[in-house]
Amino acid sequence: MNNITNLKTLLSPRTIAVIGATNKDGSIGRIIFENLLTSGRPLFPVHPKEKEILGVKVFPGIKELPDGIDLAVIVTGAENSVAAALECANKCIPYIIVVAGGFSEIGPQGKELEDRLKEIKVKFGSRILGPNTLGIFVPRERINTIFVEHGDKALAGGGKIAFITQSGSVGIEALGLASNTGFGLRVFVGLGNKCDLDELDFLRYFAEDKDTDCIALYVENLGHGRKFLAAAKEASLVKPVVLLKAGQTPAGARAVMSHTGRLAGSNEVVDGALRQYGILRVFDDEELCDAAKTLVMCPPAKGNRVAIITPGGGYGVMGSDHIETNRGVAGLSMAELSHATRECIREATLPFASCRNPVDLTASTTDEMYGATLDAALDDDGVDIVICAVFFSPPAVSAVLIAEIAQRAAESAKPVIAFTKYGPFTDLYLRRFYDAGVVGFPSISRAVKAARFLVERAGLISAIRE
């Protein structure tokens, strides 16, 4: 625990100062202040001219603030932010979020400003998140400094995923889309320019956090290669660490552990190195969200044998193709159903259903037949994971099937992954699966990839435990 920055005060502050809060509609200072009001914590807005914002008394300057404030969110321009951060540190505020851009990302001039922020930690011990960040969002605590958001209320659905992103844009766009079908967030952290707090601090903290079941990271550069890998390995022993390290190609940064503690090397070497440290690697933000969602919603896979249940033969065939093609890291195979399982399915379904894997129940299936088939597949010792293709066009299939599948998934120790398409209602029905506790995807390839993530995670953990 010695190395761990105790971020509890940042993520659950008792009192918050908002430097640059204003009454101006649509301004960032107003949006963030309003967001934080819903946290129910005492807020201390600071503005030289405003007297009151939404009924809260405004302080004219930072030095007029009372002592004992846990977190200062600074929402002014770059230059003023540096001065404000210094004053906050002087007031012994332990955590500071600097929202403004205009620092190292814009060139030498900004870099100089950022260096001045860096000194603050050294001189005063206050810790800084940012600059150039959307800050944090902790649904359970109603702490939210994100000033652009279009997951609407969906993002607020609390959960077990710690989502840590160097790019605010990637974070918001990825989560915004993922939230349409449900995404359980423990916390969103925008790292920004990482003048102080970085992925290593958060990785270490959330590794020990009981409310976090999966750590998902988007990073463009890793500050402490070796320490990060070591911390990831430790974290991986207890929960999945999913990493999207952008910039792997010759055009971008290179990465693998080396003496310098920086990551560099060919993609294959990186793959190997990351795997050695228990890190599940993904290649875009859709995979990052899919992997995290799957890993928190499903029990571990005990093996790589997948059964597919489908009311449409075509998707069974496509699913088999994806499973056996094995382009990904984790090899999957089509489960061979036992004689007993096949007989069980035969008895429960229509005479022309195909009882081998993929199990094709045909469009004449009913909810009951589907449920009985899922029971049989989950009972089969030769099956490790079940993918349920669910379509609502067959006349005897209803939304009740969602509950039927959810109940069996909840009772089984084996992962169940849903795949559904339903025209304009696709997201709505995926959301219903999510609300019922079943992870679901709108394409067979993403459903198969989800199975792969589970098998890969199982392989990683057994490798690092050796």
Add this chain to the structure above:
Amino acid sequence: MNNITNLKTLLSPRTIAVIGATNKDGSIGRIIFENLLTSGRPLFPVHPKEKEILGVKVFPGIKELPDGIDLAVIVTGAENSVAAALECANKCIPYIIVVAGGFSEIGPQGKELEDRLKEIKVKFGSRILGPNTLGIFVPRERINTIFVEHGDKALAGGGKIAFITQSGSVGIEALGLASNTGFGLRVFVGLGNKCDLDELDFLRYFAEDKDTDCIALYVENLGHGRKFLAAAKEASLVKPVVLLKAGQTPAGARAVMSHTGRLAGSNEVVDGALRQYGILRVFDDEELCDAAKTLVMCPPAKGNRVAIITPGGGYGVMGSDHIETNRGVAGLSMAELSHATRECIREATLPFASCRNPVDLTASTTDEMYGATLDAALDDDGVDIVICAVFFSPPAVSAVLIAEIAQRAAESAKPVIAFTKYGPFTDLYLRRFYDAGVVGFPSISRAVKAARFLVERAGLISAIRE
């Protein structure tokens, strides 16, 4: 033209008999009859007991029908369908669609019934689509026998893609989802059990059809391997042929050209064979729809050099990674922007924008800056394809940017592909791009894949023209 079945009468019949039309709400006979009513063609419902359906006089039997009917849609059970098809053939109705399942797909008993359907073509010359099919949907002609649909009105958006599917379920689910963001359909054909008309007939017909710009096929087994490949090659010379051949893995059927005229062999051999005949191969229904949509909406790619414009650096990096990883068949490369282009972008944008490819305009970009950057990229001789990442969170980006991009895409001979995420509004904004004439996708990996389809198509066509 000798080999081509003239399917015009099937796709644009002047008169249609509906055998088994009823007044019963929700029945297939009623749904199909209602669908066909909107075609404005004279309809001739046949039912032993009904007198009138939706104001149209009902005929008690097929033999009571007037002469000269172009198409009979049979909506009765399997057994009765065979008898009805025979009577229709006796009446010299040239095209018959048999909707019912319960034929070869259910085993030997059904196979026998299907054999009797097969004889009809031989004895009478009437052509049969099906059995076990959703039939056809021709948006422009308002001819629609699809009785399950959840693309809602979206599917009805006419266009240039002939979508031919052996599996009705795959067709409906794939198009239902694809339609959310726009999908231009010339025709949907459900092949069903292919007792007579099959993919070869339709491939040949749509190859010569002036209203078809792309032929997309989902097939599980190819009836005439060699003839199909030859026809595909001929078609490919004038329009893209995209094939999803399900069942490629050991678990499924095997496929490549052989003496038997059947397709069999390892995946790699199949890949090579299909490519040799100009066929663009895809691996699931999402790819099938994405490829077809991209190929009809974009001009041909002259090369493989891709430029990315983005308001968020992260997506530029991820896009570069996807482009340079080159896991797919068609190799892509990141375009190197000329000095002049970079200067042009520098002048038009903010000082801290990154003017190399990927061009990162940052979240401070405006619609105008974006437009000027796209102009510069399209003017650069070193750029073959432009991917525009568009997000609507940046404060100075508005929906106007869609029109700005669309105008430039329309005026350029180079493909422009949009990528956008916008939380719950993602599909809506992709649809806006579509309506403006720009192909768009909700993930960077699908946008890059779209570029790959264009480059692959260009490679295929130059190979077969040699």
